[in-house]
Amino acid sequence: MTLTPARVHTHPDHNAEDTPLSARKKPLPQKTDRAAAILDAAEAEFSAHGFDGVTLRTIAKRAGVDVALPHYYFDSKDNLFVAVFDRRAKMLNDWREEALTAAIDAARPKAPTVEAIVRAYLEPLLKGPHLAEPGWKYYYALVAYVNNAPGWGGRLMGEHFDPLIRKFLDALRLAIPGIEEKDLYWGYHCFSGALTLALAQTGRIDKLSGGFVRSEDLAEACERMVPFITAGFESAKRARPARPARVKSAAH
Numbered sequence: 001m002t003l004t005p006a007r008v009h010t011h012p013d014h015n016a017e018d019t020p021l022s023a024r025k026k027p028l029p030q031k032t033d034r035a036a037a038i039l040d041a042a043e044a045e046f047s048a049h050g051f052d053g054v055t056l057r058t059i060a061k062r063a064g065v066d067v068a069l070p071h072y073y074f075d076s077k078d079n080l081f082v083a084v085f086d087r088r089a090k091m092l093n094d095w096r097e098e099a100l101t102a103a104i105d106a107a108r109p110k111a112p113t114v115e116a117i118v119r120a121y122l123e124p125l126l127k128g129p130h131l132a133e134p135g136w137k138y139y140y141a142l143v144a145y146v147n148n149a150p151g152w153g154g155r156l157m158g159e160h161f162d163p164l165i166r167k168f169l170d171a172l173r174l175a176i177p178g179i180e181e182k183d184l185y186w187g188y189h190c191f192s193g194a195l196t197l198a199l200a201q202t203g204r205i206d207k208l209s210g211g212f213v214r215s216e217d218l219a220e221a222c223e224r225m226v227p228f229i230t231a232g233f234e235s236a237k238r239a240r241p242a243r244p245a246r247v248k249s250a251a252h
Contacts, residue, residue, distance in 0.1 A: 035073050037063040040135060042070070043084045047141035051081055051152070082156070085146065088139050089160040095124035097164055100171060111174035115230045118191075121168055122229075126198065126222035137201065137216075144200035147192065176233060183236035191229050198225065 041063035045054040056070040056077055063070075074080040099120035103112045130136055146152045169184060176184075201215045215221075 034063075034065050034069060037065060038070050038073060038080070039084055039087060042080050043087075043135060043138045043142060046081060046084060047138040047145065050145055051077070051149075056080070081152075084139075085142065085156050085160070088136070091130075092125060093161065093164050095128075096121060097167070099124050100168060104171060111177075112171060114172065114175045114233050115226060117168060117171045117175055118226050118229050118233075121191075122195065122222050122225060125195070126218040131218060140199035141201065144196045147196045172233060176236070179233075179236060187233050187236055190232060194225055194229065 038059060042054070042059045045059055045062060054077070057067050059080070060067040060070050070077075070080060074083055100117065103116040103120045107113070107116065125140075146156050165188070169188060172184060172187075173179065198215070198218065198221045201218075203215050205213050205215050213220075
């Protein structure tokens with residue numbers, strides 16, 4: 001009688017030596033998870049060190065992925081930087097546009113107040129449950145960096161935020177009839193600068209105040225900035241130098 005070799009059943013707890021090397025490797029995250037990890041790592045690195053102070057290798061190490069993957073998914077550091085900036089920009093725009101629309105609708109048939117417009121601009125950024133997520137602090141620091149970078153600022157800020165900002169400027173024209181265009185744009189320039197510094201959360205005001213004021217307290221920053229910025233816009237018309245009266249020529 002011919003004996004048939006017994007079939008060997010492998011138990012789940014068999015020795016590692018019997019396991020193929022490919023099976024012993026820890027499985028990589030799914031593609032979407034790896035791309036998200038790269039974006040998160042890049043957001044943190046770029047916000048801390050700027051564009052030139054970061055390498056794709058550094059980002060890959062922080063993300064816990066192979067060094068080739070950032071290039072594989074995003075092709076270049078430039079593209080990765082833009083992708084990081086793009087990721088949260090639409091959310092900010094949607095929140096602020098919704099707040100502006102609500103402010104305009106609430107004031108009908110009158111124009112919205114300057115304060116209501118300023119609040120619609122600031123509150124969605126500086127208040128809300130999204131601030132509990134660490135990534136938003138990194139992103140805000142990145143926005144502050146980009147807004148102060150001549151190369152990136154004109155491109156990314158203009159592309160992502162200027163269309164909505166123009167809607168806010170139109171609302172301010174309604175709220176301050178007769179405001180001169182230079183006053184409007186320089187007023188926004190000062191507004192943007194104050195917000196940029198708040199988003200950066202550098203900690204400088206903490207040191208200046210001996211800890212009495214904290215730059216990370218964005219909700220308080222909002223409440224202090226609203227009346228300050230509002231007064232700035234409202235004073236623009238009052239502060240404008242009076243134009244000299246025209247002297248009529250004597251009739252001959």
